[in-house]
Amino acid sequence: MKSIRILLVLFTALVISNCKKSPETAESNSTAITFKEDSTSFTAEQKTLIQETILASEKEIRGLLPTLPDSIEVAVEIVDWNLDVVGGVTGRTDTNSPPFVAIQISEKYPGGVKAAVQTALKHTIFHEFHHLSRGWAIQDNKYGPGISTAAVNEGLAVVFSEVYTNQTMEADSPPEPEIAHQWMLEILDLPVTANYQHWMFEHPDGRMSIGYRTGNYLIRKAMDKSGKDILELSKETPSNILMLAGY
Missing domain, CATH: 3.40.30 (Glutaredoxin)
Incomplete structure (x- = not known):
């Protein structure tokens, strides 16, 4: 599909x-x-x-x-x-x-x-x-290109919505932590020119919404390790969030 x-x-x-x-x-x-x-x-x-x-x-x-x-x-x-x-x-x-x-x-x-x-x-x-x-959108944002940046910003929006609506969606649910960690390492190794649709939507290997699902995992991990809530974390830069999550 x-x-x-x-x-x-x-x-x-x-x-x-x-x-x-x-x-x-x-x-x-x-x-x-x-x-x-x-x-x-x-x-x-x-x-x-x-x-x-x-x-x-x-x-x-x-x-x-x-x-x-x-x-x-x-x-x-x-x-x-x-x-x-x-x-x-x-x-x-x-x-x-x-x-x-x-x-x-x-x-x-x-x-x-x-x-x-x-x-x-x-x-x-x-x-x-x-x-x-x-200030984040696919074609107009202040953070620059890169799948890791996209994963951070989409992850923030996913977790913010989950926290304050008490609703979760299948498309945004992270895989098991070990798998999500490996996906995060893959993302960090990508060049800034990596194919956005492959990594955020549908990958040629069959994986779906990698950036969204990994972003959810990443933000939750940053919250756990830093003690910051989603509102506090939403004020941080993508690089700081990655650091807070241990990457």
Whole structure:
């Protein structure tokens, strides 16, 4: 099965363009939520649930991450992708001005759109908003290239979301510690030009989401060894986090 994150990379540019054209928008003082209406439209009940979930999540996150941008655009659409390994919801962050988050919700998730929203929308918003607070995105970030840097930043977002939503997703779960350690050593040996899709999404040897899963392991290890919580660790540079984890 193709990695859902590869699909996300391939379709994000189109999604962002189309979502920003939609006239149907809900707003808080700092977050504007836009619904992309295409062949599949959201019901009024689904829109209300999505709006309430995003705005309540934003309020909670702002109390945790003071560096979250003042103004955020969130575009939401229904897709027919198989997103079961992430609870039926996925997303992507763009740190350009204004900061932007694209959210895709699968109509094929068991129970449909409503079930996916209830299962994973909060988890996804916490993950993507952490990226915004830290200034991390695939194509626009302040940390430079390299899979180790990506693993650190994605790991931070994964653990932040897990800690504060009490939700975990199959796609982000680390392997056994011994295996995760070996994966971390592999990542550290990579050149900065290593193939991003192979190491973060789908590797030619069949492994999936290596960077995300290893990043989860890495951040948990750094927390254990340093005594820092996820908020404290989120203020550190990737090199400091690697050092705190013992690498």
